[in-house]
Amino acid sequence: MCLQELLFVIIWNTDKECNRRRIEMKIILDPGHGRYGNPYPPQKGFYEGTQMWVLANYLKEELEKYGFDVVSTRPDINDMPSLYARGALAKGASLLLSLHSNAPQSALDTKPTGSVVYYSLEDESNKVLADMIGNKVSEVMSHYYRGSMIKVSPKGDDYNGVIRSAVKNGCTRALLVEHGFHTNLKDSEFLISNSKLQKLAAAEAGIIAEYFGFNRNKEGEAMFRTLRYGMAGEDVEFVQKFLALHGYYTGPIDSSFGPGQGFLNAVKSFQKAEGLTADGVIDSASRAKIFEIILTGSITDSAQMEELMSKVSKMEIELKKYVEYFRLQTELRMGIEMQIQE
Numbered sequence: 596m597c598l599q600e601l602l603f604v605i606i607w608n609t610d611k612e613c614n615r616r617r618i619e620m621k622i623i624l625d626p627g628h629g630r631y632g633n634p635y636p637p638q639k640g641f642y643e644g645t646q647m648w649v650l651a652n653y654l655k656e657e658l659e660k661y662g663f664d665v666v667s668t669r670p671d672i673n674d675m676p677s678l679y680a681r682g683a684l685a686k687g688a689s690l691l692l693s694l695h696s697n698a699p700q701s702a703l704d705t706k707p708t709g710s711v712v713y714y715s716l717e718d719e720s721n722k723v724l725a726d727m728i729g730n731k732v733s734e735v736m737s738h739y740y741r742g743s744m745i746k747v748s749p750k751g752d753d754y755n756g757v758i759r760s761a762v763k764n765g766c767t768r769a770l771l772v773e774h775g776f777h778t779n780l781k782d783s784e785f786l787i788s789n790s791k792l793q794k795l796a797a798a799e800a801g802i803i804a805e806y807f808g809f810n811r812n813k814e815g816e817a818m819f820r821t822l823r824y825g826m827a828g829e830d831v832e833f834v835q836k837f838l839a840l841h842g843y844y845t846g847p848i849d850s851s852f853g854p855g856q857g858f859l860n861a862v863k864s865f866q867k868a869e870g871l872t873a874d875g876v877i878d879s880a881s882r883a884k885i886f887e888i889i890l891t892g893s894i895t896d897s898a899q900m901e902e903l904m905s906k907v908s909k910m911e912i913e914l915k916k917y918v919e920y921f922r923l924q925t926e927l928r929m930g931i932e933m934q935i936q937e
């Protein structure tokens with residue numbers, strides 16, 4: 596990490612402190628079907644509705660470790676709400692994830708394997724998250740990823756009822772994950788094992804946390820990510836605020852890079868104006884430029900100046916801590932060197 600990035604971390608973290616909040620993100624987990632939904636007799640005791648409920652419980656636990664607020668559409672294994680009721684829970688949520696395992700037209704066809712993730716036709720930017728989850732699930736289940744897909748109903752809206760309902764309730768980031776085929780021996784052996792489902796849940800939670808920028812290093816600092824179209828998180832919101840303040844962006848401050856081209860175009864115009872490559876990707880060069888402007892930008896508004904000054908004083912406290920840390924480290928190293936010389 597270079598000095599510029601270190602300073603950026605401080606600004607970024609104090610900015611959040613000023614807001615006195617961390618973005619709260621609610622995730623709805625929807626284990627498909629009911630308790631005895633979709634049995635597969637050749638795999639004794641297998642019910643898609645039960646195994647997905649088990650997976651959802653592990654996933655809830657793993658996601659909560661990252662600080663997500665998680666709600667299940669089936670808190671009790673015997674719950675079986677309608678598809679509409681499941682989707683309706685997604686009101687105000689950042690993500691709805693419906694958990695399933697697949698079966699071919701004929702359950703006797705045991706060959707098909709591989710995972711699929713469906714996303715809403717209302718938001719093409721969600722292919723990014725669908726790809727991330729689908730590839731991760733397929734990697735853990737040791738089969739190939741069949742791909743991220745949109746399924747359209749004859750009426751022209753989303754085919755999957757849960758996705759359709761979530762969208763109707765304002766949550767377009769609604770995905771349905773088919774975790775392999777329970778009609779495939781290898782896949783169903785995986786899906787019936789609790790310890791394997793637990794491992795799968797940890798991997799899925801990890802990739803979701805990565806997508807939302809919720810993964811932190813040991814010191815609790817924000818990790819630096821390259822931000823591109825289709826991503827979401829606190830860091831996206833930070834750049835949205837920055838570009839809005841500087842007149843490049845007029846869209847919603849919703850921490851989502853997409854859907855639509857509004858924020859993407861704002862990033863490109865900013866890059867163009869600053870002599871950077873106008874590719875719409877916020878990499879280290881764009882980040883450094885944002886940092887430079889925050890520190891040196893001319894601010895005429897007194898309220899803004901006051902806000903900036905409060906940030907600067909907080910930054911100074913943080914900087915002192917770092918300076919102290921490096922001083923101690925240097926002393927320690929010199930002490931060791933002196934001992935060696937003696």
Ligand SMILES: [Zn+2]
Nearest residue numbers: 627643695696
């Ligand atoms: Zn299903």
